[in-house]
Structure formats: structure tokens, C-alpha cells
Amino acid sequence: MNDLKELEKKSIYIIREAYAQFKNVVVLWSTGKDSTTALALCRKAFDGKIPFPVVHIDTSYKFPEMYEFRDRIAKEWGFDLHVVRNEEALRKGMGPHKGKLVCCNALKTEALKQYILRNKVDAVIVAIRRDEHGIRAKERVFSPRDENFRWAYKEQEPEMWDIYLSQSKDKTHVRVHPMLEWTEIDVWRYVRKENLPVNPLYFARNGKRYRSLGCQPCTVPIESNAKTVDEIIEELKKTDIPERSGRAQDKERAYMMQKLRSLGYM
Amino acid sequence: MKEKMNVVVIGHIDHGKSTLLGRLLYDSGTIKKRVLEEIRKTVEESFGKFEYAHILDTLQEEREGHMTIDIMHTWFSTDKREYTFIDCPGHHEFVRNMLTGASKAEGAILVVSVVEGVEDQTREHALLAKFVGIGQFLIAVNKMDAVKWKREEYERIKKEVTEMLEEIGVKKFVFVPISAIQGDNIFKKSRHMDWQGKTLVEVMDEFFEVPKKKGNEPNLGVVQYSFDDKIVGRVESGSFKRGDELLFEPSGLRGVVEEMSVCGEPCEEASSGDVVELRVSGMKGKVSRGEVFAHAYLPKKKEEIIGEIFTFTELFPGKGYVLHRGTAQVKCRISEILEKMDPRKLSKTKGGVVEKSMLARVRISMEEPIVIEDFTKVPSLGRFVITGPEGIVCAGKYVG
Numbered sequence: 001m002n003d004l005k006e007l008e009k010k011s012i013y014i015i016r017e018a019y020a021q022f023k024n025v026v027v028l029w030s031t032g033k034d035s036t037t038a039l040a041l042c043r044k045a046f047d048g049k050i051p052f053p054v055v056h057i058d059t060s061y062k063f064p065e066m067y068e069f070r071d072r073i074a075k076e077w078g079f080d081l082h083v084v085r086n087e088e089a090l091r092k093g094m095g096p097h098k099g100k101l102v103c104c105n106a107l108k109t110e111a112l113k114q115y116i117l118r119n120k121v122d123a124v125i126v127a128i129r130r131d132e133h134g135i136r137a138k139e140r141v142f143s144p145r146d147e148n149f150r151w152a153y154k155e156q157e158p159e160m161w162d163i164y165l166s167q168s169k170d171k172t173h174v175r176v177h178p179m180l181e182w183t184e185i186d187v188w189r190y191v192r193k194e195n196l197p198v199n200p201l202y203f204a205r206n207g208k209r210y211r212s213l214g215c216q217p218c219t220v221p222i223e224s225n226a227k228t229v230d231e232i233i234e235e236l237k238k239t240d241i242p243e244r245s246g247r248a249q250d251k252e253r254a255y256m257m258q259k260l261r262s263l264g265y266m
Numbered sequence: 267m268k269e270k271m272n273v274v275v276i277g278h279i280d281h282g283k284s285t286l287l288g289r290l291l292y293d294s295g296t297i298k299k300r301v302l303e304e305i306r307k308t309v310e311e312s313f314g315k316f317e318y319a320h321i322l323d324t325l326q327e328e329r330e331g332h333m334t335i336d337i338m339h340t341w342f343s344t345d346k347r348e349y350t351f352i353d354c355p356g357h358h359e360f361v362r363n364m365l366t367g368a369s370k371a372e373g374a375i376l377v378v379s380v381v382e383g384v385e386d387q388t389r390e391h392a393l394l395a396k397f398v399g400i401g402q403f404l405i406a407v408n409k410m411d412a413v414k415w416k417r418e419e420y421e422r423i424k425k426e427v428t429e430m431l432e433e434i435g436v437k438k439f440v441f442v443p444i445s446a447i448q449g450d451n452i453f454k455k456s457r458h459m460d461w462q463g464k465t466l467v468e469v470m471d472e473f474f475e476v477p478k479k480k481g482n483e484p485n486l487g488v489v490q491y492s493f494d495d496k497i498v499g500r501v502e503s504g505s506f507k508r509g510d511e512l513l514f515e516p517s518g519l520r521g522v523v524e525e526m527s528v529c530g531e532p533c534e535e536a537s538s539g540d541v542v543e544l545r546v547s548g549m550k551g552k553v554s555r556g557e558v559f560a561h562a563y564l565p566k567k568k569e570e571i572i573g574e575i576f577t578f579t580e581l582f583p584g585k586g587y588v589l590h591r592g593t594a595q596v597k598c599r600i601s602e603i604l605e606k607m608d609p610r611k612l613s614k615t616k617g618g619v620v621e622k623s624m625l626a627r628v629r630i631s632m633e634e635p636i637v638i639e640d641f642t643k644v645p646s647l648g649r650f651v652i653t654g655p656e657g658i659v660c661a662g663k664y665v666g
Contacts, residue, residue, distance in 0.1 A: 002270065002348075003267060003270070005529075006539070008529050009528075009529060009539055009540060009541050012529055012541045013490075013500055013541050016490045016491070016498060016541070017490065017593070019491070020490050020491040020555055020593070043530075044529050044530040045530070045541075047530060047543075048530070130339045131341070134324030134338070135324055135325070137324065137338055137339045137340070138324065138325070138336045138337065138338060138339075140366070153325065153335075153336060154325075154327065154335055154336070156336060156363065156366075157362075157657060157658055158362040158363070158365055158366045158578055158651075158658055158661065159366050159369075160365065160366065160369045160398075160649070160651050160661045161369045161370070161398070161645075161646070161649055162592075162646070163590055163591075163592065163649070163650070163651050165590055165651065165653065165658070167653045167657040167658055183341075240298040240299055240300060241298070241300060242298060242300060242301050242304075245300065255308070255312075255325075255326045258324075258325060258326060
């Protein structure tokens with residue numbers, strides 16, 4: 001468990017560094033708990049008004065509750081929401097039945113790639129955490145991507161102390177990760193402390209709840225009776241189930257997450 | 267709330283760093299059973315037998331190549347502390363990753379195989395950990411099973427490592443004999459070495475100290491950006507109050523703090539580590555990114571410094587580079603190489619350029635003045651990186 005105040009300070013510093021160093025910053029928002037926390041941090045960093053677009057990558061396969069939540073919060077918080085879809089792939093019938101890796105890559109990574117090129121985005125704030133997955137545990141705070149979006153995980157630049165730079169000459173944009181040090185419990189404690197809105201799917205109904213939210217066909221709920229944020233925090237202290245066990249693309253087997261991320265997945 | 271501490275695990279390749287951490291997570295039950303099962307299945311399906319190091323080595327290339335490539339973060343709690351371990355690659359080629367990891371840590375576990383003893387990256391990693399600011403080293407003398415748990419062998423390596431640490435100027439260190447592969451003296455006490463009383467975990471809790479604020483620090487902060495009369499930045503040492511008169515350097519501008527907030531919440535005082543927004547009155551100009559603000563202290567403004575550096579690529583005297591100190595950046599040149607050393611051999615060398623992977627003392631000339639403080643007094647204002655057109659060239663600290 002981390003000191004939430006310390007985490008908040010470090011994250012806000014990083015978000016402001018991105019804002020100070022890059023011209024076209026965006027923050028990704030899946031509508032899940034982590035990226036909603038990232039939005040809350042961005043609001044705090046800039047006096048309640050996020051000075052750059054909030055990008056939601058819409059695969060069209062998300063839960064109806066996620067779309068409802070997205071539209072409600074966008075209105076309440078009043079930010080500049082950009083909904084991004086890979087329309088061409090969707091027209092051609094892309095979906096999880098074509099294979100999970102292919103689908104994630106087309107509807108998430110490719111959709112983001114098109115948006116970044118179109119809008120000349122040079123920094124993308126992403127709410128990934130090191131404790132989510134062994135591959136994400138190797139990330140840097142500022143992580144460059146080349147024109148093919150590749151993450152050169154074998155040749156990452158040094159990132160010394162808290163000097164955040166990105167000097168890679170091949171980069172087209174930089175992924176900015178202000179929440180790497182946060183853990184799953186930290187996020188829920190922060191949600192409680194700041195009274196942040198979260199999607200109702202996280203709370204148990206009929207003995208099941210979603211611990212991590214993705215696309216409907218590729219996400220399964222866990223057994224749980226946690227109906228409140230307090231109960232979720234208590235549950236997490238005891239569980240031995242990994243957070244993203246309900247997410248198909250995160251399965252350790254066949255190094256799927258590594259392959260996806262090396263191609264530019266978040 | 268428990269104390270928090272970052273510990274970097276360093277040492278020569280194949281001396282057992284990842285195995286030690288894997289074993290610790292396994293024996294203490296920190297790694298969740300289901301996660302372990304998934305790793306086991308993945309490894310067995312693709313090429314072979316599960317090893318403790320695979321808990322840390324998550325990349326396919328790392329597991330199949332039996333070698334850590336990039337740093338890995340992992341977590342472990344005792345009754346006293348919450349540790350974040352940063353596992354580092356031991357191969358020389360990946361020393362930049364080791365340095366990235368070490369620069370975030372307050373303590374180091376140096377793993378030394380009792381069979382091989384001190385090797386190139388034992389010296390290099392110890393020296394570089396010290397270079398980035400680590401002052402406490404726990405030496406895990408590993409592979410005791412391979413020498414049949416003999417105390418003489420342990421004492422021999424202890425002597426060898428002590429000499430090496432003294433040579434590079436490390437003052438605070440302690441030793442523990444272990445066997446990572448068999449789990450002796452890591453989380454559980456060894457049944458084979460009755461001459462050693464404590465486990466690595468117990469020694470960690472007792473020996474390591476979380477660095478505390480010293481008090482009496484100069485009041486200094488950095489500017490991230492500013493607009494109108496508002497200045498956004500971070501307090502790097504000491505503290506600031508509403509009503510304080512600020513001096514900005516290198517511009518020399520002055521102003522008074524009228525209002526301040528930390529993380530968006532209004533407050534009367536902000537201290538070291540706080541991200542602040544200041545509304546400052548009486549300013550006769552615009553403050554730039556990278557300036558330092560001070561109260562009741564005169565920041566050190568320099569156009570020429572002596573830096574201790576470690577090179578990631580070759581460094582050429584006379585060539586134009588950019589020095590980055592926190593949020594500040596300024597064009598610079600290396601005007602003189604005073605001394606250089608190969609950290610693998612601890613041998614001093616001479617020559618006209620600083621080759622890749624060398625420690626050196628150099629004179630750096632800046633195009634404009636920059637504020638830079640002693641690394642030992644205000645670390646975040648005393649360290650820097652230098653970049654060239656191809657990317658990061660070296661990391662350094664101000665020594666005079």
C-alpha cells in the first residue's frame with residue numbers, strides 16, 4: 001500500500017512534464033477505474049480543466065454500461081472527448097472471432113495509430129500500472145514509439161532518476177505513464193478518498209463482479225460479493241487471483257501481452 | 267503506514283539475481299499460486315523447465331535466452347517495510363538498464379557467486395550504484411550449496427568483496443551467505459550453515475535505513491512552466507510559505523508568493539516533493555521553464571562545472587550537447603577530460619574521448635548559466651543527463 005498523497009504528487013508532476021514538453025498531448029480513457037483515476041489526476045494538475053483531448057478508443061464491443069458511463073462523465077466533467085474507431089476494420093467485419101490478437105491489434109492499436117497520425121499527437125498519457133502485468137512492469141515513465149508504433153523493449157533508453165526525457169530520434173510519439181507505481185489497491189483507495197465515479201460493473205451482482213473492464217466478448221467476471229468500494233478493497237487484500245485474469249488478451253500463455261505491446265498496444 | 271523502500275538487485279551475470287528474487291517471492295508466498303501456475307505452463311509449453319528466475323524474467327527472450335534483458339519491478343513486504351525490488355540485468359550490454367533501475371533505489375543487494383567471486387559487473391554495478399547515490403550495500407554471497415556450505419569459502423569471498431568495496435569508497439555494507447537455488451537464508455533460515463544466524467530478509471530489515479530528510483535544507487524549487495503570474499513546479503528541498511519572497515535564477519527575477527496550492531488544493535506552506543502552483547506578485551518579467559526558485563538562499567549559478575559522468579555512448583570534447591538538469595536544459599560542451607576510469611576493472615585510463623561505459627570527471631562549459639547544487643546536498647538539483655542528436659549520451663552529477 002502506497003502513500004496516496006505521494007503517488008498523487010509524482011503523477012501530477014509527470015502529467016505536467018508531458019504538458020510542458022509536448023505540443024499535442026492526449027490522455028487515453030477506457031472508462032475503467034485506472035484511466036478514470038488518470039483523468040482525475042489531470043483535472044487536479046490543471047485546475048479542474050483538462051487542457052488536451054480525452055481519447056476513448058471504441059472497439060464497438062464494449063459493455064453498454066461503459067458507453068453510458070463514458071457519456072455521463074464526459075458531460076459532468078466537461079472535457080474534450082474524442083471517440084476513436086477503426087471504421088474500416090469494423091466495416092470489414094473485424095471482431096474477436098477473427099482471433100483475439102488480430103482483433104485487439106486492429107480495433108485498439110490500429111485505431112489509436114490512425115488517430116495519432118491524423119492529429120500529429122506527440123504524447124499519449126496511458127494509465128498502465130507495473131503491478132498489472134509482468135510486461136508492463138518493464139515500462140519506463142516516458143516510453144518512445146517509432147513510426148510503426150513498436151515498443152523497442154530490448155533497447156529502451158535509460159531513464160535516470162526523475163529526469164523525464166525522450167530523445168529517441170526514431171520516435172513519432174511518446175507514451176507517458178504517470179501511474180506506473182500505483183497498485184490495484186492504491187487505485188481503489190484513491191477512488192474512495194476522492195469519491196471518484198466508477199463503472200457499476202465493478203460491483204458484485206448475483207455473486208459476480210468485473211475486476212478489470214475490456215471488451216464484452218473477451219472479459220469475464222470473477223466470483224465476488226463485493227458491492228462497495230470498501231468491500232472491494234477488503235477483497236483485494238485477500239485474493240490470490242491476478243487482476244486481469246478475466247481478460248483474454250492478458251493470459252500469460254504464448255506471451256500474448258508481450259506480442260501485443262511490442263506492436264503498440266497499451 | 268509501513269516504511270517504503272526501493273532496493274536494486276545488482277551483480278555479475280549468472281551470479282543469481284533473478285533466482286534470488288524468484289526464490290524470495292516463492293518461499294514467502296508473495297507470488298500468487300495462479301500466477302505461478304500460468305508461468306509454469308507457459309514455460310513448459312514453449313521450451314522447457316520452470317526456474318525461479320522466470321518469475322522475474324517475463325520476456326520470452328529472457329526466459330529462452332536464460333538472461334535478464336531489462337529491469338523488472340516486484341514487491342515484497344515484511345512487518346516493518348514494503349520493499350520494491352528492482353531486478354537488473356547482469357550482462358554488460360544492458361548496463362544502461364541497470365543504471366535506470368539503480369537511480370530509483372535507496373539500497374542495493376549485490377549478489378556475488380561464491381564460486382566465481384568478484385567479476386567485471388560486480389565491480390561495475392557496485393561502482394555505478396554508488397555513482398547514482400546509493401550508500402548501503404547488502405552483499406548476498408550466493409551458491410553456497412556449490413561449495414558444500416563451507417565457511418572458509420564464504421570468508422574468502424567476503425574478504426575479496428570487502429577489498430573491492432573499500433577501493434571504490436563504499437562505507438556501509440553487510441554480508442549474508444545464501445543459496446538462491448535451494449532457498450537457504452533467503453526467506454527461510456539455512457539448515458546447512460549453523461554459523462550464520464540471520465536470513466537475507468532479516469538483515470534487510472535491520473541493516474537498511476530509509477534516508478531521512480536532514481532538516482536545515484535550503485529552500486529550493488523548480489519551475490515546470492508558467493503563465494501570467496502563475497508558476498507551476500515542485501519544491502525540491504526545504505519549504506515555502508505564503509508571503510515568502512522568491513528569487514528566481516538564472517533570470518534574477520524576484521516576487522512574493524501571494525497564493526499557493528499543492529495538487530490543486532490551496533495551502534499556506536509547501537515542502538520538499540510537493541507539486542506547487544504559485545501566484546507571485548511584483549515580478550518584472552516572465553519566468554522560464556527550468557528556472558530555480560529560492561527563499562533565503564542564494565542558488566549556485568554556474569557557466570562551467572566539473573561533473574562526474576557515466577557514458578552510455580562515446581563522448582567527444584568540443585562537440586555540442588545539451589545538458590538537462592531536472593526541468594532545465596542548456597547547450598553545453600565538454601571542455602576538458604580530467605580523469606576517466608573503466609568501472610569493470612577500476613583502472614584509470616587516458617585518451618582524447620570518453621568511450622562508452624566509462625566513468626569520468628569532466629569540465630563542462632555551458633552556453634548560458636544554469637543553477638546547479640551539490641549532489642550530496644540537494645540531489646535532484648545536482649544531477650543531470652547530457653544528450654546529443656542521437657539520444658542520451660551520459661548521466662552525471664555536479665561535484666564542483
